[in-house]
Amino acid sequence: MKPDGLADPKVRADVMAEVACAELQVQVAREIILERDQVDQMWPDVTHGKQPITKNLLARYLRSGPLYLLVVEGVDAVAKCLAIKQRIRRHHARGAFANCLHSPSDRIEVESNLHLFGVKAEGLAGRGAVYPVKLLPPIWGRLASLSDDELATVAEQLWQKAVACSWRGLWSDPKISHLTRLVLHQDKRTTLEYAASCLCELFDDMAPIEALSAVWEVERAGRLVLRRGLHAEIGMWAAILAEWGLKVTSEFSGDAHPDCLV
Template sequence: MTKEQLRCDESSFDQSVILIKPDGYNSEIIRTYIYELIQEFQLEEVLSYSLKLQHNDVLDIWPKFGCNKYLISQEFSFLYMTSGLSEVIIVTSDNVEQKCSRIKSKVRSRFGTGKFCNCIHTPVGKIETISNLNKFLYSVPNGEAFSRYMDESESPGIWGRLAKISPDYLRETAKIVWNRKEVGGWEALKRSRNLAKFAVRLLPGDPHSIDYGMSVLYETILDWSVEETFCAYLEAEAFGYSTIAEGEHITMQSLSNTISSQGLFTEVSISNYLEQAKIQ
């Protein structure tokens, strides 16, 4: 998107977009809370409407997912964002970006449990804000043409053994994992425990892309399937940790160090088995 293609301009900087995602839209408690925060922060509603996003809409909002190195992020984003209705709320106020960011933080800290279960989106920065306004204030309701801006993110993506697997296979595996979640909730992705003495836990907060994080796991734990890799990463996001290995302390510490050295967060913990033995 060039400057000449922008429908909005500097005068639109008192406006922004709040997008209630499908998991937020499906919860009356979350939707009510968001509208309460809009009032609390003294935002004026310009326009609101519901819609079911399609694949192209997802890429219009997050253009970086169109890159091949974020193929897994793209597929899970499609599955998440097209899983039901969303709600667009155009708001206006002074310091609107700051206020919307605070609303997003409050909602996610209370209800959001992971990258694909975080209830709400608001744009950050000039380019993303203008693009989102062009999309949801002009293009969707009025049928005006929309030009997607280029977002060539520098965050590392898929690599190693995972990158050598067929994209179609990765997409189908993502669908299998997502369907498990849809049927049984996030609990359905929890991995079983062997109750060894020590365990390595994968922690959330990976600052890279999920494609990179999943690649680290698949590269390090050689006997895992792609499905196990996806489930472990998403379990950590949803529940605060995922037990990815169990065994003797020195082996677990070595594995934890290997994964942490590549930028993910891990810890070695005493298993419930050992804790129960101490109590007895």
């Protein structure tokens, strides 16, 4: 359980109920405090990759409070734990980072995590399927031109605003009475850095913190109205973002359904 999950009695109760219903036996249960090197070892794709903002946010979040380590045994334990994680996140997650739980996706990751926390792996049951997601490229363009110190400052600003807003999205939909709106949708292939990089490149007037806030809101709510304007202009922006791999729609204001999915 991550810091937000451990701090919520409802999440704790739901997790333990799910574990019991899945007929998994708890072998280890204890609170832990992650060191920075442990964060790096558990999430190497983020901390060793070209995602400097996500790296700073992830480390700050995971070290903001205690976590709760659960080691369980049972038939298909890895797959069952992944299913539990998905259900808990669906009901309780408040954002891309404040999402309650982490669970290894395969036997190799299980053994790596057990070794990291000094738990012996002998006799542990369960093999889970791996669910590979081909991510789009990391940070690029105007956002990537910022120095490491500037990126760390942007990450700190985003963190402080997110905490102040109880992990809700920070983006405010501009209420302008134009006919068409540009909507960005959640896509698991897209990293925080990549999506924000695309927005910074397309919209010259969008500051890095605004782009990151927009993507943060998409992660929380599933979709976000980015801009409102004339149909031709919105269509042009939608086509560019779609060409870059983002999932976007253009919608007529007031309509319940998009008029085109790009």
